[in-house]
Every structure is written in C-alpha cells, then in structure tokens.
Amino acid sequence: MIKQMGVVLFSLLLLMGCNDSSEKRNTELEEKLNSSIIMVSDNSTSAHYIDSFVDFKWDKAFLVQPYTTQTDLEKQLGVKFTDPSNIGTRDDIYLLIFVNENKVVQYAEIERLKTTFSLGDKEYLEPSNDIIYIER
Template sequence: MNKRMVIFLFSLLLLIGCNGNKIKRNTELEKDINSSIIMVSDNSESEVNIKDLANFEWDKAFLINPYTPQEEIEKQVGVNFKDPSNISSRDDIYLLIFLNNGKVVQYAEINRLQTSFNLADKEYLTPSNDLMNIKR
C-alpha cells in the first residue's frame, strides 16, 4: 500500500469515528414511561415524574407531538436537532428531547398506546418542574 492510500484510509476512519452524533436514544427511559402508561386505567388521568426516570444530566426536556415537522422541532427546542425518529410522518409516538447546557444529550420515543401527553401550561420540563400529564 502506498503512503497516500494509508493516509486516505486513516482519514476516512477518523471521520467515521468522529461523526459528532453523540445523541443517545434512551430505550430504558422509554420502557419506564411505557410502564407508567400501562398502569393508568382507561378514561383517566395521571402524571409521571420525568426526573425520577431520567438518570442522566439534563436541564430541559421538550415534548414533541406526532406529525411535528423538522423545522418546528428545531424552533421549539431552540437548537439544531436532526430527528432520527421521523416524527413528522408518524402518529404512533411522542418524542421527548433532553438538553443539557444548550445541547441535545438524549431523546426518547414514547409510544402513544391510546394515550395523550402534555406539559400543562409549560413550554418544557426542568428537573424541578418535571411532571408530564398522561390521559388515557
């Protein structure tokens, strides 16, 4: 292998390894929230404390409704975020996006399961104001 080929392969590996996408889908949080949903009986309302379920550093969490376009997600969250769930064309999930110090750190896809979620009159959740409403 010549020197140029070695440099090219090394550069390619470096670029692949440093893709900058460190945003983690939190499947454990998804399972915990889904368990909370199942415990809510039909035609009733409940709340879930997100702080108790999110075992990582975060300072804001945004609830994104089904069918929300990419531009609206970024406007609501206030940062660039490439939605990996494609929620703009889905009605089966909500998206919960967590920020810490102005950067998206994790997200969760929450199954609707014939349920609706809201943050009451809040724009977003914080660790000190973390109640998400559930209605079945």
C-alpha cells in the same frame, strides 16, 4: 484495486466514527414510560415525575408531538437536532428530548398506545418542575 477499496472503506469507517453527535436514544427511559402507560386506567389521567426516571444532567425537556416537522422541532428546542425518528411523518410516537447547556443530550421515543401526553400549560420541563401527564 483491493488496496484502494481497503483505503476507501477505512476512510468511510473513520468518518462515521468521527460523528460529533453526543445525543443518545434512551431506551431504558422508553421502557419505563411505556410501563407507566400500561398502568394508567382508561378514561383517566396520571402525573409522572420525569426526573425519577432519568440519571443524567438536563436542564430542559421538550415533548414533541407527532407530525412535527424538522423546522418546527428545532424552533421548539431552540437548538439544532437532527431527528432520527422521522416524527414528521409518524403518529405512533411522541419524542421526549432532553437538553443540557443548550445541547441535546438524550431523547426517548414514547409509544402513544392510545394515550395523550402533555406538559400541562408548560412549554418544557425543568428538573424543578418535571411533571408529564398521561391521559387514556
């Protein structure tokens, strides 16, 4: 019996380790953006260049609003991405999702902290046009 449980446990661990998911949560970016939020004065807007915060390859970055459903999220991105943050039920964060070659490579959960984030009139950011606006 113990031998069988060991085989089952080993099999489960092996399956968990074989995850094809290559996207990762970028907590360093989260900290940098959250620090930027604190510096924004009340009743003002500031612009930030996202590329100055990251050190990985990306060709598009999407800002996902609170309460975005999984279906709408994938429609916005144009690629499959299982949201680990459950943003569809949350109003305390935005997601900033980075795509490279039609694949999600990294994402960040950005705390709202009484702020509004926007990309201006853009659908998504690109390395050559990477300004995100923070309004308090």
